[in-house]
Amino acid sequence: MSSVGQELLNAPFPELVKDLGVGIADAQYALDQVSIKITQLMAGYKENEDTGKLEQDDNSFIQLKEGGTKYSLLALGFTPTFYQFVDTVIELKMSVSMTRSSETSVQAKARALFVASVNASYSQKFQYSVEGSSLMRTKLVTVPAPTVLEARIQDELGGGAIVEPAP
Numbered sequence: 001m002s003s004v005g006q007e008l009l010n011a012p013f014p015e016l017v018k019d020l021g022v023g024i025a026d027a028q029y030a031l032d033q034v035s036i037k038i039t040q041l042m043a044g045y046k047e048n049e050d051t052g053k054l055e056q057d058d059n060s061f062i063q064l065k066e067g068g069t070k071y072s073l074l075a076l077g078f079t080p081t082f083y084q085f086v087d088t089v090i091e092l093k094m095s096v097s098m099t100r101s102s103e104t105s106v107q108a109k110a111r112a113l114f115v116a117s118v119n120a121s122y123s124q125k126f127q128y129s130v131e132g133s134s135l136m137r138t139k140l141v142t143v144p145a146p147t148v149l150e151a152r153i154q155d156e157l158g159g160g161a162i163v164e165p166a167p
Helices: 004-009 013-043 120-126 147-156
Strands: 045-047 054-056 082-097 129-143
Touching: 013 045, 013 082, 013 147
Parallel strands: none
Antiparallel strands: 045 054, 082 129
C-alpha cells in the first residue's frame, strides 16, 4: 500500500499548471483578436463575412450634423481597449487518508479479486476517505493600446483627426 505522501505526489499538479498556462495563452489570443476587430470597427471598417476582407462600413462613422463631415471613432480620439492577464493563482487542496485492515479467511486453492466503487456506503464501512478541491483564479486588467498601434493609427489618419469615408 502506498503512503499518503506518495498519493499527494501523484496529484497531476504539473498538468494543471500546463493546462492553465495554455488556457491563459488561448484566452489572451482571443482577447487580442477582439480588440483588433474593435479597432477596425472604430476606424470604420468591418470584415466581410463572405470574403473575409476588410471593407469600409459607412455605419461606423459619426456625422455631427446633416451634410457635415463624417468621423470615425478613432478620428474622434477614442481608443480600443486591450486586456491582459496579470495575476493567476492555482490553489489545490487535497486530503488523502488511508486505513489498513486485515481479514483472515481460509480458502482452499481459490483466489479472490475484490473490486468496489467508492461510494458513501463503501467509505463508511471501510473508513475510506479521499477529498479534494481546487481553485483557479486569474486577474484581468485593461492595458493601453500598444504604442506602435497608436503610431500606425496616427500615420493612417495622416496626423489629423478627421477621417471621411470613401465616396
